[in-house]
Amino acid sequence: xxxxxxxxxxxxxxxxxxSIEGLNRDLLLRILDxxxxxxxxxxxxxxxxxxxxxxxxxxxxxENSTRTRTTFExxxxxxxxxxxxxxxxxxxxSKGETLLDTLRNLEAMDVDMFVMRHGDSGAAHFLxxxxxxxxxxxxxxxxxxxxxxxAMLDMYTIRRVKGDFTPLRVAIVGDIxxxxxxxxxxxxxxxxxxxxxxVIAPRTLIPSYARESLGVHVYHDMDQGIRDVDVxxxxxxxxxxxxxxxxxxxxxxxxxxxxTEERLQLAAADVTVMHPGPINRGVEMAxxxxxxxxxxxxxxxxxxxxVRMAILSMAMQPSSAGRxx
Amino acid sequence: xxxxxxxxxxxxxDPSADAERVTDIHLSEGKIVxxxxxxxxxxxxxxxxxxGHYLISGIIDLNTRLREPGxxxxxxxxxxxxxxxxxxxxxxxxxxxxxxxxxxxxxxxLIRRRAKQSAQARVLSVGALTRGLAGEQLTEMxxxxxxxxxxxxxxxRPVRNNLILKRALEYAATWQIPVFVNPLDHALxxxxxxxxxxxxxxxxxxxxxxxxxxxxxxTMLELAxxxxxxxxxxxxxxxxxxxxxHEAQIKGIHVTADVAAHQLHLxxxxxxxxxxxxxxxxxxxxxxxxxALRQGVAEGVISAICSGHEPHEADAKLAPFPATEPGISAxxxxxxxTLRLVDEKLIDLPRAIALLTSGPAEIAxxxxxxxxxxxxxxxxxxxxxxxxxxAAENMLSAGxxxxxxxxxxxxxxxxxxxxxxxxxSE
Numbered sequence: 001x002x003x004x005x006x007x008x009x010x011x012x013x014x015x016x017x018x019s020i021e022g023l024n025r026d027l028l029l030r031i032l033d034x035x036x037x038x039x040x041x042x043x044x045x046x047x048x049x050x051x052x053x054x055x056x057x058x059x060x061x062x063e064n065s066t067r068t069r070t071t072f073e074x075x076x077x078x079x080x081x082x083x084x085x086x087x088x089x090x091x092x093x094s095k096g097e098t099l100l101d102t103l104r105n106l107e108a109m110d111v112d113m114f115v116m117r118h119g120d121s122g123a124a125h126f127l128x129x130x131x132x133x134x135x136x137x138x139x140x141x142x143x144x145x146x147x148x149x150x151a152m153l154d155m156y157t158i159r160r161v162k163g164d165f166t167p168l169r170v171a172i173v174g175d176i177x178x179x180x181x182x183x184x185x186x187x188x189x190x191x192x193x194x195x196x197x198x199v200i201a202p203r204t205l206i207p208s209y210a211r212e213s214l215g216v217h218v219y220h221d222m223d224q225g226i227r228d229v230d231v232x233x234x235x236x237x238x239x240x241x242x243x244x245x246x247x248x249x250x251x252x253x254x255x256x257x258x259x260t261e262e263r264l265q266l267a268a269a270d271v272t273v274m275h276p277g278p279i280n281r282g283v284e285m286a287x288x289x290x291x292x293x294x295x296x297x298x299x300x301x302x303x304x305x306x307v308r309m310a311i312l313s314m315a316m317q318p319s320s321a322g323r324x325x
Numbered sequence: 326x327x328x329x330x331x332x333x334x335x336x337x338x339d340p341s342a343d344a345e346r347v348t349d350i351h352l353s354e355g356k357i358v359x360x361x362x363x364x365x366x367x368x369x370x371x372x373x374x375x376x377g378h379y380l381i382s383g384i385i386d387l388n389t390r391l392r393e394p395g396x397x398x399x400x401x402x403x404x405x406x407x408x409x410x411x412x413x414x415x416x417x418x419x420x421x422x423x424x425x426x427x428x429x430x431x432x433x434x435l436i437r438r439r440a441k442q443s444a445q446a447r448v449l450s451v452g453a454l455t456r457g458l459a460g461e462q463l464t465e466m467x468x469x470x471x472x473x474x475x476x477x478x479x480x481x482r483p484v485r486n487n488l489i490l491k492r493a494l495e496y497a498a499t500w501q502i503p504v505f506v507n508p509l510d511h512a513l514x515x516x517x518x519x520x521x522x523x524x525x526x527x528x529x530x531x532x533x534x535x536x537x538x539x540x541x542x543x544t545m546l547e548l549a550x551x552x553x554x555x556x557x558x559x560x561x562x563x564x565x566x567x568x569x570x571h572e573a574q575i576k577g578i579h580v581t582a583d584v585a586a587h588q589l590h591l592x593x594x595x596x597x598x599x600x601x602x603x604x605x606x607x608x609x610x611x612x613x614x615x616x617a618l619r620q621g622v623a624e625g626v627i628s629a630i631c632s633g634h635e636p637h638e639a640d641a642k643l644a645p646f647p648a649t650e651p652g653i654s655a656x657x658x659x660x661x662x663t664l665r666l667v668d669e670k671l672i673d674l675p676r677a678i679a680l681l682t683s684g685p686a687e688i689a690x691x692x693x694x695x696x697x698x699x700x701x702x703x704x705x706x707x708x709x710x711x712x713x714x715x716a717a718e719n720m721l722s723a724g725x726x727x728x729x730x731x732x733x734x735x736x737x738x739x740x741x742x743x744x745x746x747x748x749x750s751e
Contacts, residue, residue, distance in 0.1 A: 144529030
């Protein structure tokens, strides 16, 4: 059960959206093009299209999330789908229900699509490999594996600002080891054919085989790593990294890897600064940079809705024929 | 009482001549009473024409979890020894991490009695190295040995205090009980679920570095020298561990090692796609590690191949990869996976059989594993040329958790005898 077979149907149409891995450049570009058409809806007085009218989308969030869940909800509602929000961390699993039972129960309620965030890597693949025909799974983040809709909204943002991917040098700074966002961004950037992807972090936060497994250049020195890059993506630093002996302190992290206005001078003059949010000001980046004119952090959030509308509508199956009831 | 049986025209490897011959074997009262001519006064209640079939001593598996007592939803002594018989396995050696833990003679006796009533193979227990496997107090090893435990082990549980570990080894050495070790540094393991390599890095699976194994091997090798204990390393998985053990053996330290059969065929690449049947402990490692393990088997650093049998109920593997339970139901693939090494020209047939019989017998200090007159009639007949396809759904084990579903194998067990009784025939 490879990722490719699971995500695409026999006509190479999107069936589930689980990871960037296994999707080719054409498909990623189609998602970006489709997002473009949904961007305009946001500007209209009635921000709604009937694309998914009568469809039911369930948001299954096993991990807390405000931003991602909200943007998925907005995206689904703007497509006229009915939305169920299930906060699983306080319901089913605490009563001992397995993930598969949760899936079966909701399928029995004729849910057409599941948007799931889960703490275990591979959870979305697991769900997709057991879902009934006609039911689609959208990965809203699984463990440290993948967060493909975040990566696509980042790609959309980059294309919007930069136009062409091919000449770009992109640096991703922070906790690569534990980051599903970074893994998806790296795969998307490489699939879209950027010139170079760099990752910048201390050795404790970089996977052992980052270069071979992810196809990136590894830097431990921030000043060297961001030199001449066109895009800098800063990752959120989780507070628990300090207790696991991965870092000594937020202070030292900011000293060595924080993005300041001085450091920004080392990058290309028209560098774009991104962050998947939420930002720790003064830990990953200085406030002046986060709010500065290179930053597109709030655009990322806005675009996120359109990109998720595109993905939801592309992955929705036309009918629920063949579904077992 | 087992019937008298004559197995006729079987191919048998004679280690003293290092040659194969075709001969007859005669069984009575659970023993091999003659090889060759029928002894005077012997009348066989049953004759089996084994022409073309290869006869070996029954397989001794150093690492079988039967799941009884305590986890009968995963397997029982009956279900798993029935699977053993089908796999040509006549002796299974069980780790102490049952529930209750095998840390008193009473628990060892309970298992022995249940096995005596129902088992289709010899069930031998490994006693706990520390009480409750908690890593704090010694078990009554002399008593455990008297009640039939063939070794002591802390299974996969840590002994965090090296002073306690050293004393446990010294105490085991006092009673000349082998210590079975699953080399794992629990801090370095850090709740990982796959080899810390390219595949886990890409899939975002928490990684288990090689050092989680090799740091533990290094510690145990140092303590082995000082304590004089016979340390047997179970299911090693790294190239570096093979190298370290080789050096230790050259220095004359009494250390032995086995490897699980699946580690000689699969690698980290098989985890790709989040196949929970490849969620194993130790994890599947790199191709270089696999090749070093194969080399260790060929050169003798590793002197036994085990199954590492861990049957699971279906639900245990039906979850996202990190949330599934590690392990493989492996008794029924142990022999075919080992024979595959012969096909792949890594080892010859007698060496392959030794790795499953006399090799483990020596490690466990058992007086078995050879086809000789007077020995227990634990035997297995193999059709070496028969090609067949392995199907998980047809397994006799209660656990169908295997990554080998659909594999093509060559060499099929047609009959198994345990104490002179036929426990498997197709």
